[in-house]
Amino acid sequence: MHGKRENLIEQLNQFAGLTMHINMVHNMQFMQEHDLSFTHLNSLLFIHRAGCTNINCLADHLGVTKAAVSQMVDRLVDSDLISREEDPLDRRSKLICLSKDGEGLVQKAFLTRRRWVPDLAASLTKAQEEQACQIFEIMNEKLKEIQEGLDPEISRNHL
Amino acid sequence: MHGKRENLIEQLNQFAGLTMHINMVHNMQFMQEHDLSFTHLNSLLFIHRAGCTNINCLADHLGVTKAAVSQMVDRLVDSDLISREEDPLDRRSKLICLSKDGEGLVQKAFLTRRRWVPDLAASLTKAQEEQACQIFEIMNEKLKEIQEGLDPEISRNHL
DNA sequence: TCGTATAGTTAAGCCCGTTTAACTATCAAG
């Protein structure tokens, strides 16, 4: 046989595909419920990851002009989801952060996963449960590494 | 200790969160490269899952009016990503299918996962590899179940 | 066969998100 490796890759790929689909459907619902566009949700999640960002970073991340972001930020500030204030370290720059409401919304978005993850965990036997813990611990570390290289705007900003 | 179960749920949740984020970033890139909106990508993926659909189903799935879909379909047909033809079984209805190009595009979208999934698999030992195969096999079955209930438009259409 | 329900299209109009271009304010280097 040509190794378990290929089989594992297949399984993992399928797993990723399925979870991604479920997530997409949930996100769609979430966006409609809260009257958010994909760009809005994307921005809120980005700001959440960054902790705090500025117009330039966000523009890079979204792949649009600063002008576009400036205007979008207007709207998100109007809806009380984010705050925009002068950066004391560089008064040209604005600090964009999640407001209390915005943070709450992001947390609520994360909560949608809690609807199906426990079901998944429940499908394993006690013995597998233990193995799975170890395995996911390792893979999560790896995923974090992969993720590091994925938000260059954030790391660049924190130099 | 209060059981491995909670720990597993935590790990799984983190895993889902990380993969989702990676996927989102890749999808964003993909959409920009191919000049697709979120709705477009969403529609193509939906049609792919359904095999073939019609205006009504797609409208239900996207949560917009039939008129909107009819117009979006115009554009996707113009770009040669999908085909629209009369349903021989009900001549009021149109069959919306992926074209060769559209199918290729969807496959290309799936391929983005192939960039990081092998890395993930490589982070496990031989022993864990085997365990992981079993575990993912089980969880994938469960995920398929969960997914079943997630595209009501598709099942409804195939009654 | 008539009436009604269903599938989809078309047109008018609206708003959102985008771009470009011109602008202000601040910083940093010489």
Next chain:
DNA sequence: CTTGATAGTTAAACGGGCTTAACTATACGA
């Protein structure tokens, strides 16, 4: 202090994507 780069804003204009409303064409039940 001046010069040039950088951060962001504003305004005008455009297109996409959405809605509503009116329409055509087909199906189906009484």
